[in-house]
């Protein structure tokens with residue numbers, strides 16, 4: 376895909392409906408049962424750290440980041456990440472993650488967590504959380520709990536339950 380045709384932009388309030396429809400098509404009603412959803416319903420995602428991918432004016436992908444705490448440490452939860460099926464496998468997912476990571480780092484954030492497939496997110500700088508270091512507010516396959524340090528060593532001393540950052544809700 377040519378860089379000329381793809382744009383990555385911060386999410387705006389006007390994108391809400393298109394993103395909700397994309398999530399519905401991609402994940403269906405089962406999305407509400409996920410442990411990560413328990414966190415996302417406790418705090419809003421940050422529009423300035425969430426991004427849309429567009430081909431022309433068509434929204435073809437979205438990534439959202441939500442403020443959380445791990446124990447006492449501030450962090451961000453990445454997800455959902457979604458790309459419209461006809462536009463997959465062209466680097467759009469990776470471009471959304473790269474932009475979200477870069478902007479989060481610029482703003483001084485140090486850690487990004489997510490629940491997802493290590494074979495995919497491993498290529499984007501995420502690695503599995505050592506078993507027991509953090510806990511989610513619901514069942515999650517420990518192999519799918521991944522972290523990305525935006526500052527070297529930022530995860531070393533971090534431990535505890537993950538919860539929404541209520542102050543940001």
Ligand SMILES: CC(C)(COP(=O)(O)OP(=O)(O)OC[C@H]1O[C@@H](n2cnc3c(N)ncnc32)[C@H](O)[C@@H]1OP(=O)(O)O)[C@@H](O)C(=O)NCCC(=O)NCCS
Pocket residue numbers: 401454455456457458459462463464465466467468469470490491492494495
């Ligand atoms: C996961 C998703 C966002 C990837 O978007 P994308 O734009 O196709 O991703 P990219 O183009 O950056 O990367 C594509 C590569 O990742 C691989 N890949 C995609 N999903 C993968 C997965 N779940 N596990 C391992 N590899 C995966 C593709 O095979 C491809 O590999 P290649 O580079 O060797 O050809 C997209 O497939 C999607 O929306 N899936 C449904 C929603 C979902 O599962 N979201 C993630 C959980 S929140």
